[in-house]
Amino acid sequence: MTVRNLDALFKPRSIAIVGASRRPGSVGAVLARNLFNGGFDGPIMPVNPKHQSIEGVLSYTSIDELPVTPDLAVVCTPPKTVPDVVRQLAERGTRGVVVITAGFGEGDDAEGMALRQQALDAARPYLTRIIGPNCLGILVPGFGLNASFAHLAPPQGRIAFVTQSGAIVTSVLDWAERRGIGFSHMISLGDMADVDFGDTIDYLANDPDTKAILLYAEAITDARKFMSAARAAARMKPVIVVKSGRHAASAQAAASHTGALAGSDKVYDAAFRRAGMLRVDTLGELFAAVETLATTGTPNGDRLAILTNGGGIGVLATDALIGHGGDLSTLPDETVQALNEVLPPTWSHGNPVDIIGDAPGKRYADSLSIMADSDAADAILVLNCPTAVADSMDAAEAVIAEQGRQQTRKGNRDKQPKLLTCWVGEHTAQHARRRFSEANIPSYNTPEAAVRAFMHMVEYRHNQEQLLQTPPSVPALFTPDYDTAHQLVEQAAAEDREILSEPEAKQLLAAFGVEVVSTEVAESPEAAAAAADRLGYPAAIKILSKDITHKSDVGGVALDLEDADQVHHAAEAMRRRVAETYPNADLQGFSVQPMVKRAGAWELIAGFTEDAQFGPVILFGQGGTAVEVIKDQSLALPPLNMKLAGDMISRTRVYRQLQGYRDRRPADMEAIALTLTRIAQIAADISRVKELDINPLLASADGVVALDARVRIGENGTGTKRLAIRPYPxxxxxxxxxxxxxxxxxxxxxxxxxxxxxxxxxxxxxxxxxxxxxxxxxxxxxxxxxxxxxxxxxxxxxxxxxxxxxxxxxxxxxxxxxxxxxxxxxxxxxxxxxxxxxxxxxxxxxxxxxxxxxxxxxxxxxxxxxxxxxxxxxxxxxxxxxxxxxxxxxxxxxxxxxxxx
CATH class of the missing domain: 3.40.630.30 (Gcn5-related N-acetyltransferase (GNAT))
Structure with a gap:
């Protein structure tokens, strides 16, 4: 279920409070007080056999006694009573239940988990929806609904805030109260036994009173539902998320480089980016981001110009911009010349535009006008630090007036550079920041915060563009050899093998059109020498053992072997080292292949692993033996097209190298991107494959070739259902x-x-x-x-x-x-x-x-x-x-x- 019957939760016509109380300080008493004082225009019916009335309203001894069937019921009775309460309500016709009570399996308590399932089983036949358990409740200020035990009631606004944590709700209410921020909805989901993020995003996406959706997430339950809902919502309004647990350690070591590198938090990054959402680090950034997007929209590019009356804060802003990967715009000669005519000779003559500490409002306005008329910047950050020789409020009013003139003169707001401001300080700056807020101009306390806001705008624009950009066509029609691929993995499964041999792994890649180097399996040093004679020299040999994950750790790789004697000697030495280092390892033999020599080639890594939440996740980055140390990689959810694959490549540090430099020709980017799309196709189509690792994937101007590959298989998955995004059918x-x-x-x-x-x-x-x-x-x-x-x-x-x-x-x-x-x-x-x-x-x-x-x-x-x-x-x-x-x-x-x- 998704949005079915959610209206009963967020727009009920009648409400029951099961467990309402008169005991001071109890959850039942706070719930009753909030509901009766929230302005709800409909019957509110307390249920408690111990009290004749609550908040001056007649109380009912049982659900059966209620004179009206409630659309919504808020339940705060002991855990063992909740399943029966839900059953009675559902049978009565109630279609929305908020379970405040905790004790339903937090910490994997078996008894609590059983109670949780009983409550779900009681609700399901009647399509009754449950928020919680273990939640703070829900607030819909515009509807007069405060079905929570929050300590404050927010004003009506256009922002919806959805969180798993009740403590975060109360913290946000405190934070927003002082700033006068209102909400369309505040929803505490708790343990998400039924209603989850996907459901609420779907509902809020189509709510005309909600202009932006803010999320505080600890975990995602149904990844595919979440991704579908988020992608649909992000096309209509900003969806901004704080995800806790950014630096959590990986749960388990994996059998390949790819599996080891794909940490779960990086997967969340990839998912949020693919959905067109914006991820921020803190609650403060969450609200700053929505304010920025709501007041200015997104810039048309990544270039920032800085206008300041202090060189120091201009340098701080520049450092923050470069540190976040931003682009400090270059002023054209004509812009510099125009600024020369209105600024003192001692101005900085570049970006940041330092107009000197004694700058009056007119100097700010003149400079801003010239910079806004230039096509050199997509956004302008105006900075001010208080001085004894200039009035900060005068400067603020001048900026506000000039921005108004720009909007009137240019008409099309989307084509203007976006304006951000930062008046540094407290006593003097707070009045200026209030004026900027009244003029719908975003303002920040520090240069670093302003720059972060700009970079959030840039990232949001990139994510939105990714939702709508047209990918280039693939170079040619191609149909994978599914029979060979399935035969390889099924044969290994029948032999109870978890790891494919290197030659088998390369056959699997070749079946999906990935270029691989010819490889033979040899059971002995003599057979290895004979295989090298057939394949040609120089040759490379590697050990084959399902018990040894990384061959180089035991000297299990020998390169540039020139003849059969060298191959035989290297294989014998490997066999001795394995016997000494891993005496219990099963050494099945050696893989033999010709050396691939490509001048100016790069070693890359590409592959995928399965994430517990989002299923298969594609990885790309700089490869080689030090891949875990270098940690230059990007992740993406399959399926991929050429555009998504190209974006994935561009998010790595090695990307700039791949474009070529000096006498080194650029790598074949199309071949790399095509390889990633075919790896993604393996992830989507062959459900037995759990991890795939190509390291190195050799890339040059002449194309790509997989020199080494590792594949781990497991149980057959549930087809494409295991993917967070449904692939091409x-x-x-x-x-x-x-x-x-x-x-x-x-x-x-x-x-x-x-x-x-x-x-x-x-x-x-x-x-x-x-x-x-x-x-x-x-x-x-x-x-x-x-x-x-x-x-x-x-x-x-x-x-x-x-x-x-x-x-x-x-x-x-x-x-x-x-x-x-x-x-x-x-x-x-x-x-x-x-x-x-x-x-x-x-x-x-x-x-x-x-x-x-x-x-x-x-x-x-x-x-x-x-x-x-x-x-x-x-x-x-x-x-x-x-x-x-x-x-x-x-x-x-x-x-x-x-x-x-």
Missing amino acids: RKLEKTVVADDGVEYLLRPIVPEDEPALHRAFAHLTPEQIRLRFFAPMKQMSHMAAARFTQIDYNREMALIITDADKVPGEAELYGAVHIHADPDDEKAEYSIIVRHDLTRQGLGRLLMEHVIDYARERGIGEIEGDVLRENQPMLTLCNHLGFSQHTDAEDRDIMRVTLPL
């Missing part, structure tokens, strides 16, 4: 035949199809556009096309008819049908379009039949859509497919068509 690909006999490929849409979608839109007639979109349109925007092509296969599906022999992006799009399901799969809305020059060939019928089959298999309850009454061909097709038709209640020109499944 290849099984939906089908060859279809139009009425004129032409064969096409019917398949799900992919992000690379955006160019084809634009070309298909150009083939539509104005009449087709009006019938499909209910309004005239000259062209489809990138935003609209990206949202149609970059879909979440967990929530929606778009099937297209296209060429079978061309890669996405180059193939044409002849028709498309799209359905979008609600989070509970109760209903899905469809839309369909076929190119004008291909109508009357049965393509629309083919698309509708296949999408109906998909929806039925998926378990969607009903398909519905809106069709203009004059669109008789579509209405005829719907009638043929069994849709019922009804005139829309608000517009008689629209027919509502529905098909129960």
Whole structure:
């Protein structure tokens, strides 16, 4: 379940307090006081057999005595009573329950866990939703709902705050009270037995009173639900998260470099980035980030200009910017010349623009005007430190007035450099900061805080762009050799082996199109020498043993061997060392391969491991034997396309080296990115593979080749369900035949199809556009096309008819049908379009039949859509497919068509 019956929790018509009390200081007494004094406009019914009245209101001895069935019940009775209380409420018709009580398995207590499950079992048949247990409660100030034992009641605002920790709620309330910050919702989820982050994000994403969603997370329960909800919400409003436990140690050593390097917190970073969210480190940054995004929006780039009356604070801001990986913009000559005309000769003549300590307001305004007119910066940070010879308030008012003139003169706020301010100090600065707040200009206490806010804006923009950027096409069509891949892992599993041999690992990679070096297995030094003769010299040999994870630790790797004698000698020496160092190790033999010599090549690492929360996670970075020491890696969730793979590469330090320098040619970035996409495909398609490690992946201008590989297998996973993001559903690909006999490929849409979608839109007639979109349109925007092509296969599906022999992006799009399901799969809305020059060939019928089959298999309850009454061909097709038709209640020109499944 996701949003089903959440209205009963956040917008109830009636409330019961089971366990309400008159005992001073008790949770039941505080709950009752908060509920009765919150302004809720509906019946509030206390339940407690020991009291005749609570807060002056008649109390009821039992749930059965309640005169009205409550939509919401707040429960604070002892743990052992809660399952029966939930059962009584659910049977009575209550659809929302907040369980304040603790004692439901915290610390893995078996009795508590059993009680928790009993409460869930009591609620499930009636679809009653539970928040908690062990939570502080919920507050919806605009609705007059304070179903919590919080010590303060916040004012109404446009920010929703969701947390697992009740203590964090009270801390945030204290923090926000002094700053006058209001909330649309404050939700303490507690142990998340039922309602979790994914559910609440889904609900708040569609709440018109919520403009930003803030999260304090300790753990994510259902990763796929969370990712689907977060990706959908982040397209509509800022979603900003603080995740505790950033520096927690890894739970367990892994069998490969990849597994050892993929710490869980880095995985959360990757997940939040992929969802288009912004992660910050502290609660203060959380609210600073939402203030910045709400008042200024995001900058158009990464370049920051600094305007200051003090050189010292300008240097501090610059140091903070460089330390966070920011870009200090360079002032063009014409900007410097314009500043020369309004500033004293002693100004800094560069960025930061130091306008000297005696700067009056006019100097600030003149400088800001010139810098804002320049295209050199995407944001301007204005700094002020108090001096005895200049008025800080005068400077603040001048900045506010100049910003107003800029907005009036330029009109389009999005094209202006974003403005941030920092008036340093307390006594003098607090009045200026209040004025900036009144003028909707973000202001910060320190230069470092201002720079962090700017970098949060930059990161948020990058994450948002990643949600909507069109990836380039893959270089060529490719179908993995699934038979070979499955045979390799199943054979190893049948032999009760957890680790594939190096040659087997390379065969698996080759089956997915990853270039590998030829490798043979030799059982003895003599056989190794013979294999080297066949493969060629110089040669490399490595030990094969399932008991030794890192071969180099025991001298198990020998390189640049020039002849058979050297190979034989090296193999004998390895065998002796293993016998001395690991006498119980099973030495199965040696892998032999020719040395790969590529001038100017880099050693990289690529692979994946399985995270307990998010499933498979892809890793890329600088490789070699010192990979754990170097710790230069980035993580990403599969599936990957070429754009996501490229972004992953760019987040490493080795990225700059890979672009080439001096006489070293750039590495083949496309080949590296393509390798990452194919590793991600292994992660998605072969569920037995738990860890995969290519180290080194040799990269040069001539391409990439895997020199060494390690694969660990385990039990068969639950298919693609183990992935946090549902991958491309290849099984939906089908060859279809139009009425004129032409064969096409019917398949799900992919992000690379955006160019084809634009070309298909150009083939539509104005009449087709009006019938499909209910309004005239000259062209489809990138935003609209990206949202149609970059879909979440967990929530929606778009099937297209296209060429079978061309890669996405180059193939044409002849028709498309799209359905979008609600989070509970109760209903899905469809839309369909076929190119004008291909109508009357049965393509629309083919698309509708296949999408109906998909929806039925998926378990969607009903398909519905809106069709203009004059669109008789579509209405005829719907009638043929069994849709019922009804005139829309608000517009008689629209027919509502529905098909129960």
